[in-house]
Amino acid sequence: METDLTLNHFLMISGLLFAIGLAGVLVRRNIIVIFMCLELMLAAANLSLVAFSRFGGENGMPNYDGQVLLFFIITVAAAEVAVGLAIIVALFRTRETTDVSDVTSMKN
Amino acid sequence: MPVFYLEIIVVVLGLVMLMVDAFVKLEDKRHIAWIGVLGLICVFFLLFKVEWPTTTESTFWKFYDHEEGTRGFSLFYKGIAVLCTIIVLIMGAEFRGVIQKYIAPPEPGAHPQSGLGEFFALPVFACAGLMWMASASNLVSIFVALETVTITFYVLVAYMRRNVGSLEAGVKYLILGALSTGFLVYGFTWLFGITGSMDLAEIKTALASENVNVAAALFAFGLIIVGLGFKVGAAPFQLWIPDVYQGAPTPITAFLSVASKSAGFIVLLRIAGCFLSSAYLSEKIGAVLVVIAILTLLYGNLAALPQKNFKRLLAYSSIAHAGFLLMALASPPGKSGGLNSPAVVISFYLGAYLLMTLLAFLVMTAVRNTQEDESVDAYAGLARRSPFLAFALLIAMASLAGIPLTAGFFGKFFVFKLAFENGASWILIAAGIIGAAAGFYYYLKIVASMYWAEGDDEADSISVSIPSKVTMVLLMIGILVAGVVPNAILSLLG
Numbered sequence: 343m344e345t346d347l348t349l350n351h352f353l354m355i356s357g358l359l360f361a362i363g364l365a366g367v368l369v370r371r372n373i374i375v376i377f378m379c380l381e382l383m384l385a386a387a388n389l390s391l392v393a394f395s396r397f398g399g400e401n402g403m404p405n406y407d408g409q410v411l412l413f414f415i416i417t418v419a420a421a422e423v424a425v426g427l428a429i430i431v432a433l434f435r436t437r438e439t440t441d442v443s444d445v446t447s448m449k450n
Numbered sequence: 451m452p453v454f455y456l457e458i459i460v461v462v463l464g465l466v467m468l469m470v471d472a473f474v475k476l477e478d479k480r481h482i483a484w485i486g487v488l489g490l491i492c493v494f495f496l497l498f499k500v501e502w503p504t505t506t507e508s509t510f511w512k513f514y515d516h517e518e519g520t521r522g523f524s525l526f527y528k529g530i531a532v533l534c535t536i537i538v539l540i541m542g543a544e545f546r547g548v549i550q551k552y553i554a555p556p557e558p559g560a561h562p563q564s565g566l567g568e569f570f571a572l573p574v575f576a577c578a579g580l581m582w583m584a585s586a587s588n589l590v591s592i593f594v595a596l597e598t599v600t601i602t603f604y605v606l607v608a609y610m611r612r613n614v615g616s617l618e619a620g621v622k623y624l625i626l627g628a629l630s631t632g633f634l635v636y637g638f639t640w641l642f643g644i645t646g647s648m649d650l651a652e653i654k655t656a657l658a659s660e661n662v663n664v665a666a667a668l669f670a671f672g673l674i675i676v677g678l679g680f681k682v683g684a685a686p687f688q689l690w691i692p693d694v695y696q697g698a699p700t701p702i703t704a705f706l707s708v709a710s711k712s713a714g715f716i717v718l719l720r721i722a723g724c725f726l727s728s729a730y731l732s733e734k735i736g737a738v739l740v741v742i743a744i745l746t747l748l749y750g751n752l753a754a755l756p757q758k759n760f761k762r763l764l765a766y767s768s769i770a771h772a773g774f775l776l777m778a779l780a781s782p783p784g785k786s787g788g789l790n791s792p793a794v795v796i797s798f799y800l801g802a803y804l805l806m807t808l809l810a811f812l813v814m815t816a817v818r819n820t821q822e823d824e825s826v827d828a829y830a831g832l833a834r835r836s837p838f839l840a841f842a843l844l845i846a847m848a849s850l851a852g853i854p855l856t857a858g859f860f861g862k863f864f865v866f867k868l869a870f871e872n873g874a875s876w877i878l879i880a881a882g883i884i885g886a887a888a889g890f891y892y893y894l895k896i897v898a899s900m901y902w903a904e905g906d907d908e909a910d911s912i913s914v915s916i917p918s919k920v921t922m923v924l925l926m927i928g929i930l931v932a933g934v935v936p937n938a939i940l941s942l943l944g
Contacts, residue, residue, distance in 0.1 A: 360636055367629055376625055383632030387639045394643035407648045408639075411590050415635060418597040422628055425604045429620045432611045442625075445618045448693045 352393030359386035373430050373440045377423070384419050388412050453500040453585075454514055456493060456528065457578050463489040464574035471567025479563040483543040483570040487917075490536045490577070497529055512649060515587035522943050526797055527584035527716050529942070530804055534709040535577035537808045537925075540917050541701035541815045542570055548818065549699060552610035569609055573705060576602040583713045589638045589648040592717055596634070596681070599713060600627050603706060607698040619697025626680060626690040634677025640670035650724055657728040664730055671725050671735055675742070678721070681714035683772045685745035695765035700818055703761065704811035707768040712800045715775060719793055722779060739780035740874070744881040747773030751885035754892045761824050763892060764810060767850060770885060771803055777882050778865045781874040790871065794943055795864045801939045802857035802932060806849035809925040813843045816914050829896060831905020836912045840900045842922045849929045851893040852886060857932035857939075862886060864936075 359382055366379030395408030434440055467482050503516055515524055553565045579598030586592040608620020642648060644666050645656035679687035695703045725735045750770030757763040775796050784790030816839055821828055833840035849858035869879050932939050
């Protein structure tokens with residue numbers, strides 16, 4: 343199946359995803375939303391890995407190295423969410439907040 | 451015994467500790483820490499007995515560094531990880547009272563120390579990740595090892611979950627750690643895209659060839675340096691360090707500042723080495739590293755000057771030492787090996803850094819056990835109350851400041867020697883000198899406070915358990931021996 347899609351299209355979308363994720367982390371105040379944005383950044387990496395793998399292969403075969411890393415990224419992201427949500431729940435129990443601007447008790 | 455058995459043994463040790471915690475009825479959960487300490491001491495001696503592969507046909511060796519020239523380094527960094535974990539477990543056993551106070555109150559009928567066992571098992575898993583990272587020669591294994599360590603640290607930093615400081619530190623570390631992972635992975639992706647390989651040796655060849663896409667390679671390096679800069683605490687990515695170090699349980703702060711930093715540096719050495727060996731990239735990459743090194747040196751040392759909280763002071767000190775390490779990395783490598791190569795200088799510095807930082811944290815744990823206060827004032831007059839602890843802290847501070855006859859002196863000396871001989875930029879050297887001078891002030895401030903300030907002389911002397919006393923004595927001996935015969939550490943690097 344021939345399409346007009348090139349590597350650049352995929353990289354553009356992935357760059358956009360990464361930028362949206364990064365902007366969300368920097369701008370939003372709710373920890374859960376920040377966490378979702380972090381996942382978006384990992385998704386951006388996954389998308390470009392698949393694209394590089396598909397377009398970087400030889401003899402019509404993809405370069406499977408990239409796809410191997412992708413599976414590890416998914417696994418690690420799942421572990422990170424499991425631990426992260428537990429910490430956020432513990433924070434909510436003691437402080438009754440999920441707003442990062444309330445998490446500033448440590449100063450000199 | 452094949453070399454990768456070491457990591458397997460460490461993981462199994464961690465599992466055994468978890469099982470003991472779950473199924474054996476122990477009066478005192480501290481014994482779990484002793485199991486870990488004994489197991490890791492055995493692993494440490496096994497480091498000298500490893501065998502390297504004769505054939506590297508199997509796929510496994512694509513993921514595990516086995517090059518003739520870097521074997522000594524891998525083992526050296528594995529040794530750092532193991533030693534650091536042993537000392538952290540000893541500190542943790544000492545610190546259990548404070549931990550116990552801030553974890554959930556046990557349910558009726560449960561063990562009074564429930565929840566403490568994992569605190570001793572998790573560092574062992576982190577140790578396995580750190581050891582793997584020392585040998586990772588492939589982007590996939592670097593990523594997985596790094597994340598094993600980072601995710602374990604998320605749990606450990608937030609371990610005292612009834613303590614607001616620890617939780618806050620946990621949340622900050624979680625968000626910024628995950629952010630840096632995002633950058634790092636995106637950088638790896640681009641590196642893979644440019645070179646078509648995950649293997650560092652193949653990446654090195656691809657980057658050195660003349661049809662490398664320079665702009666894309668610089669973009670990839672930028673993303674990777676942001677990610678690794680977070681891990682090692684390089685400016686301008688160091689903002690999380692003071693808060694997280696202050697909030698985390700003291701043994702974990704020590705673990706973060708030594709093990710996590712040294713593992714970050716070996717990854718940085720390997721990846722930056724790929725870029726720096728390419729004639730088309732080395733100049734630009736070198737300039738980026740110089741800027742980062744100058745910023746880190748100035749920020750870490752100058753921001754440490756006004757600190758009142760001892761733990762926070764050590765956090766800034768850890769940034770400052772990252773600055774000296776980056777200074778070595780940013781200096782152009784010399785032709786001959788040995789002390790003319792940044793890798794050897796950085797490894798020596800990290801070895802010395804392990805000894806002195808862990809000694810300082812051991813003393814801090816002992817003092818924290820008897821009083822809530824973590825400020826510098828809490829150390830006033832310590833020399834009259836507990837002469838031994840004060841002397842140990844004196845040695846640690848002298849070494850951190852870089853006074854001759856201590857390991858820290860040779861660490862800094864080799865860094866400056868490397869920078870001078872290989873013609874590093876003079877701004878970098880000037881920043882290093884300013885940093886070292888500022889260091890004298892804030893480290894010796896503590897010493898002055900211990901020996902000359904008026905303190906609460908009525909307070910009882912601080913009792914120290916036998917294992918931590920023995921560790922302190924060994925660390926002091928290590929600092930002084932490496933300060934007189936630096937070859938003792940250098941010979942380990944092969």
